[in-house]
Amino acid sequence: xxxxxxxxxxxxxxxxLHEKLVSTGLSPLWVExxxxxxxxxxxxxxxxxxxxxLVWWERKISAHIQQRFGPMRVGWHGWYQTIMDxxxxxxxxxxxxxxxxxxxxxxxxxxxxxxxxAAYVVIPFGDGLIVADLxxxxxxxxxxxxFTIISLLMAGWGSNNKYALLGGMRSAAxxxxxxxxxxxxxxxxxxFAGSLSMGQIVASQQGHGIFNWFIFRVxxxxxxxxxxxxxxxxxxxxxxxxxxxxxxxxxxxxxxxxSGMKFAMFFLAxxxxxxxxxxxxxTLFLGGWNGPFMPSWIWFLLKTLGVVFILMIFRxxxxxxxVDQLMEFAWKFLVPLTFANLILAAWMKYAKWxx
Numbered sequence: 001x002x003x004x005x006x007x008x009x010x011x012x013x014x015x016x017l018h019e020k021l022v023s024t025g026l027s028p029l030w031v032e033x034x035x036x037x038x039x040x041x042x043x044x045x046x047x048x049x050x051x052x053x054l055v056w057w058e059r060k061i062s063a064h065i066q067q068r069f070g071p072m073r074v075g076w077h078g079w080y081q082t083i084m085d086x087x088x089x090x091x092x093x094x095x096x097x098x099x100x101x102x103x104x105x106x107x108x109x110x111x112x113x114x115x116x117x118a119a120y121v122v123i124p125f126g127d128g129l130i131v132a133d134l135x136x137x138x139x140x141x142x143x144x145x146x147f148t149i150i151s152l153l154m155a156g157w158g159s160n161n162k163y164a165l166l167g168g169m170r171s172a173a174x175x176x177x178x179x180x181x182x183x184x185x186x187x188x189x190x191x192f193a194g195s196l197s198m199g200q201i202v203a204s205q206q207g208h209g210i211f212n213w214f215i216f217r218v219x220x221x222x223x224x225x226x227x228x229x230x231x232x233x234x235x236x237x238x239x240x241x242x243x244x245x246x247x248x249x250x251x252x253x254x255x256x257x258x259s260g261m262k263f264a265m266f267f268l269a270x271x272x273x274x275x276x277x278x279x280x281x282x283t284l285f286l287g288g289w290n291g292p293f294m295p296s297w298i299w300f301l302l303k304t305l306g307v308v309f310i311l312m313i314f315r316x317x318x319x320x321x322x323v324d325q326l327m328e329f330a331w332k333f334l335v336p337l338t339f340a341n342l343i344l345a346a347w348m349k350y351a352k353w354x355x
Contacts, residue, residue, distance in 0.1 A: 104158030167253025202288030
């Protein structure tokens with residue numbers, strides 16, 4: 001049996017398909033290939049639904065913050081509005097700039113979307129609901145999501161547009177800068193979990209209710225959680241760190257020359273990335289799928305959507321930073337702070353001054 005079917009709730013989902021494929025006499029290679037293809041398509045469908053829901057949810061949240069209703073007329077509370085907007089966007093003409101770098105321009109949104117999608121190989125949606133519990137899971141996520149930098153640089157360069165190029169350069173500088181404190185915040189948890197496996201990190205938070213979650217159990221855990229949220233907001237290019245897309249300065253930044261399906265891939269990747277960083281926060285700090293009474297995947301989704309809600313509140317509360325303020329905040333404040341937090345946490349672990 002395939003490794004992904006070896007344990008947990010995935011058995012209930014894929015056992016029937018696996019047995020049917022084996023009974024047809026297909027070779028093990030084809031059985032594995034078809035199984036993983038079905039799993040990938042299912043994951044893509046789930047992420048598409050999540051992204052559409054997050055678009056609708058953010059519209060409603062922003063509207064209520066501004067004391068209005070938001071989408072209301074198309075469907076119940078406007079839920080159908082986002083679906084129609086997605087269909088309209090996919091039907092739009094794919095405008096191509098004559099002076100573009102064709103290969104770079106075409107592959108930029110593809111790489112951005114694939115990088116956002118590939119991270120879900122190791123995200124544990126529930127007890128056993130994980131595609132592959134790699135022993136370097138969190139390292140894999142950090143490595144894969146780094147491809148986003150390459151895609152945004154490609155979009156800026158390939159568009160042959162000064163605003164797009166400035167947006168791509170800003171994005172690269174921002175992501176590289178904020179990845180340092182983000183990784184330092186994550187290492188604080190990895191230090192106490194003793195593993196890079198996402199499944200093992202969640203398993204080490206079982207028992208004793210919320211007090212065994214790493215946000216409370218790790219020394220200076222709340223500080224690591226807050227710094228992670230700040231850096232995750234910057235990594236997702238969301239306000240107040242949306243300098244690469246600043247409409248008032250760069251029109252739309254790196255995606256100014258994109259339309260139709262290509263723009264939709266960038267747009268979808270942004271919301272998928274927001275869900276990704278929230279899922280990582282849930283896994284590392286909030287006990288993952290652990291919780292009483294309800295199925296594990298419901299707990300995971302509730303916690304993740306709670307973190308997404310916080311990120312949405314950030315966007316509609318704080319003003320955009322200037323470029324110099326953004327870089328100074330990363331290198332002069334967050335990096336020293338997260339370094340000090342990691343060193344103190346490591347010293348307390350060595351001295352066994354924690355519970």
